[in-house]
Amino acid sequence: MNVYKLVWLELWHRKSQLISGILAITLGIAIIVGIRSVSEFSEKAVAVKLDNLGANILILPQATSVDDYYAADIDAPTMPQDYVDKIVNSTIPGVDNLSPKLTRRVNIGTEKVVLTGILPKSEIASKPIWQQSGILGAELKASCDPATAENVSQGYVDEKLKRKVIDTLSGFDCLIGTTVAKKLKLTENSEFDILGKKFKVISVLPETGTVDDDRIFANIASVQALLGIDRQVNAIEVMGCCNAISEGLLGKLRNILPDTRITTISQIVSTQIETNRMMKKISLVFLIIILFVGGISIGNYIWANVNERRKEIGILRMVGYPRRRIYMLLIFKAIILGIAGGILGYIIGTLAGVILGPYLAGIAVQPVFMLLIWSLVLAILISVIGSLIPAWLAGKIEPFSNMQDL
Amino acid sequence: MILELKNITKTYFHKDGPVNAMKDISFSVEEGSFITITGPSGSGKTTLLLTIGGLLRPSSGEIFFKDKKLKLESESEMSSFRDHHIGYVMQNFALIPYLNATQNVLIGLTGDSAKTHNKQMIAEAVLDLMGLSDRMNHYPRELSAGQQQRVAIARALVKKPSFILADEPTGNLDPALTGEILELLKEINDKQKITIIMVTHSPVAAAMGNTKIHLKNGCIEIH
Ligand SMILES: Nc1ncnc2c1ncn2[C@@H]1O[C@H](COP(=O)(O)OP(=O)(O)OP(=O)(O)O)[C@@H](O)[C@H]1O
Numbered sequence: 001m002n003v004y005k006l007v008w009l010e011l012w013h014r015k016s017q018l019i020s021g022i023l024a025i026t027l028g029i030a031i032i033v034g035i036r037s038v039s040e041f042s043e044k045a046v047a048v049k050l051d052n053l054g055a056n057i058l059i060l061p062q063a064t065s066v067d068d069y070y071a072a073d074i075d076a077p078t079m080p081q082d083y084v085d086k087i088v089n090s091t092i093p094g095v096d097n098l099s100p101k102l103t104r105r106v107n108i109g110t111e112k113v114v115l116t117g118i119l120p121k122s123e124i125a126s127k128p129i130w131q132q133s134g135i136l137g138a139e140l141k142a143s144c145d146p147a148t149a150e151n152v153s154q155g156y157v158d159e160k161l162k163r164k165v166i167d168t169l170s171g172f173d174c175l176i177g178t179t180v181a182k183k184l185k186l187t188e189n190s191e192f193d194i195l196g197k198k199f200k201v202i203s204v205l206p207e208t209g210t211v212d213d214d215r216i217f218a219n220i221a222s223v224q225a226l227l228g229i230d231r232q233v234n235a236i237e238v239m240g241c242c243n244a245i246s247e248g249l250l251g252k253l254r255n256i257l258p259d260t261r262i263t264t265i266s267q268i269v270s271t272q273i274e275t276n277r278m279m280k281k282i283s284l285v286f287l288i289i290i291l292f293v294g295g296i297s298i299g300n301y302i303w304a305n306v307n308e309r310r311k312e313i314g315i316l317r318m319v320g321y322p323r324r325r326i327y328m329l330l331i332f333k334a335i336i337l338g339i340a341g342g343i344l345g346y347i348i349g350t351l352a353g354v355i356l357g358p359y360l361a362g363i364a365v366q367p368v369f370m371l372l373i374w375s376l377v378l379a380i381l382i383s384v385i386g387s388l389i390p391a392w393l394a395g396k397i398e399p400f401s402n403m404q405d406l
Numbered sequence: 407m408i409l410e411l412k413n414i415t416k417t418y419f420h421k422d423g424p425v426n427a428m429k430d431i432s433f434s435v436e437e438g439s440f441i442t443i444t445g446p447s448g449s450g451k452t453t454l455l456l457t458i459g460g461l462l463r464p465s466s467g468e469i470f471f472k473d474k475k476l477k478l479e480s481e482s483e484m485s486s487f488r489d490h491h492i493g494y495v496m497q498n499f500a501l502i503p504y505l506n507a508t509q510n511v512l513i514g515l516t517g518d519s520a521k522t523h524n525k526q527m528i529a530e531a532v533l534d535l536m537g538l539s540d541r542m543n544h545y546p547r548e549l550s551a552g553q554q555q556r557v558a559i560a561r562a563l564v565k566k567p568s569f570i571l572a573d574e575p576t577g578n579l580d581p582a583l584t585g586e587i588l589e590l591l592k593e594i595n596d597k598q599k600i601t602i603i604m605v606t607h608s609p610v611a612a613a614m615g616n617t618k619i620h621l622k623n624g625c626i627e628i629h
């Protein structure tokens with residue numbers, strides 16, 4: 001009979017207590033894992049967003065909030081497409097690429113998708129990820145890249161882009177995101193109806209992990225005609241040279257377009273970064289709370305267990321168990337509680353994150369394996385630390401007081 | 407002489423005032439003897455037994471085991487002494503409810519020397535000796551009082567102790583079972599040469615001892 005077997009038999013003997021003991025840890029770990037896994041993916045989402053948005057300046061109608069824009073809302077306000085020309089004509093230096101967009105949610109069959117009208121050349125030039133995929137066969141770099149800074153100042157015309165994109169995306173051609181392709185079961189060269197007009201799929205875009213996967217990109221002129229919103233756009237994405245931005249490009253643009261909202265992408269994602277920071281803080285606060293509450297409730301549980309087992313502990317001391325072995329008995333039990341609570345907490349927290357993540361944070365969350373290791377370490381630590389004092393007190397139990405009323 | 411007690415006293419400090427449970431107790435124990443301790447309730451019998459086993463530290467005095475002075479203040483030394491040399495048998499059996507007979511015996515084998523496989527065999531052999539070969543997987547609640555006490559004796563015996571310290575081992579048993587258990591203890595004493603120190607209220611049991619100690623008010627009278 002070794003100590004481990006004895007612990008095991010005792011655990012089974014008092015199953016219901018065991019469950020309540022594990023529950024305290026499980027709950028705490030679940031909360032931390034839930035928050036951490038959501039924020040982990042939220043951080044990734046920011047990175048993806050930063051990566052995929054080649055443009056770094058966003059011009060929106062005054063009444064639109066950045067969130068509205070990313071939610072691709074149906075009734076988002078619009079502004080005249082002429083604003084593009086205004087910028088071009090102003091000859092403000094450092095403006096590299098202008099990409100007006102008109103976005104609306106539309107129904108195709110039973111599916112809801114986002115229809116985005118783009119000016120092909122500029123749209124593509126500002127999407128590094130699309131270029132990398134080789135769809136367009138062109139390698140463009142954002143103007144912030146020093147390597148291209150010179151190109152930019154020299155006029156910057158990309159022949160390949162011009163040839164391929166403007167030619168192909170005219171009229172009723174479209175590019176579709178992967179999600180759309182799946183939903184509507186479309187492949188390259190399929191034809192389908194958008195608002196009563198037949199469109200042809202030129203290409204299925206590679207997956208980006210952003211709202212773009214849910215979009216159909218078509219020529220902005222066609223989209224405007226389809227929606228009956230003549231020469232209106234609801235966003236202009238701009239690739240601005242970083243130097244120019246720091247030299248006050250935003251202010252210059254605001255002077256030309258006073259009734260718009262002009263932000264940099266870093267400002268846009270900064271709200272999400274802010275949220276992530278807050279999540280980090282919250283999980284830290286929870287961590288501290290859980291360390292205390294979890295530790296105390298485990299300690300309390302072990303202490304109740306010790307009291308109930310005074311007689312047993314007395315017997316064990318009587319047959320020759322040294323104090324050390326009594327400590328081991330309880331600490332080993334605490335470790336088992338920690339392992340069980342850690343694993344359960346991880347599973348529940350991960351499930352909560354995966355299920356609630358899309359609702360609460362608008363992002364897809366997947367299990368983070370590293371968190372399992374953290375959960376185990378943390379749960380065992382809490383459990384063992386919480387049990388130290390009760391175990392120490394249990395070692396003080398002398399069999400005498402129990403002998404007579406065994 | 408296997409054990410010698412010299413001027414042992416024990417004072418319990420209770421909030422209603424100190425209790426002198428043992429007053430200057432000295433006696434020696436020959437190896438293989440059967441000592442019975444009698445005395446009125448509250449005379450200090452249990453206190454004495456617990457002190458010998460190192461479960462209770464006396465207020466003063468010394469104990470020698472095989473001429474070696476025991477470090478009564480050292481928890482680890484006394485645990486180890488108890489582990490190697492002492493088997494306790496209590497009035498209320500002191501079995502752990504969620505362990506079966508074999509497992510209850512096994513907790514008596516805390517030493518690390520024997521292999522797990524061996525321990526199991528030894529425990530079963532001792533239970534067999536106690537006439538419990540068909541009760542090895544029974545839990546205490548599934549055993550009669552006499553059987554429970556035999557499991558307890560098996561647990562005391564399994565470590566091949568130098569002493570068995572028994573505190574009213576038949577106190578909870580009817581006369582027939584009392585006779586049975588006393589026979590068992592006598593046999594253990596005769597055949598295995600294990601020294602037995604037994605506290606008892608029964609004159610019949612007391613008569614079995616070759617040394618008879620009578621306690622009165624924490625003081626000793628030897629016959
Ligand atoms: N923990 C304690 N604190 C204070 N006094 C105690 C304590 N334990 C025992 N006593 C007192 O010490 C005296 C001896 O007690 P002990 O249990 O040794 O008697 P006993 O001879 O075994 O009695 P019994 O035959 O009833 O079992 C008693 O007067 C008792 O009240």
Ligand SMILES: [Mg+2]
Pocket residue numbers: 451452453573
């Ligand atoms: Mg007593």
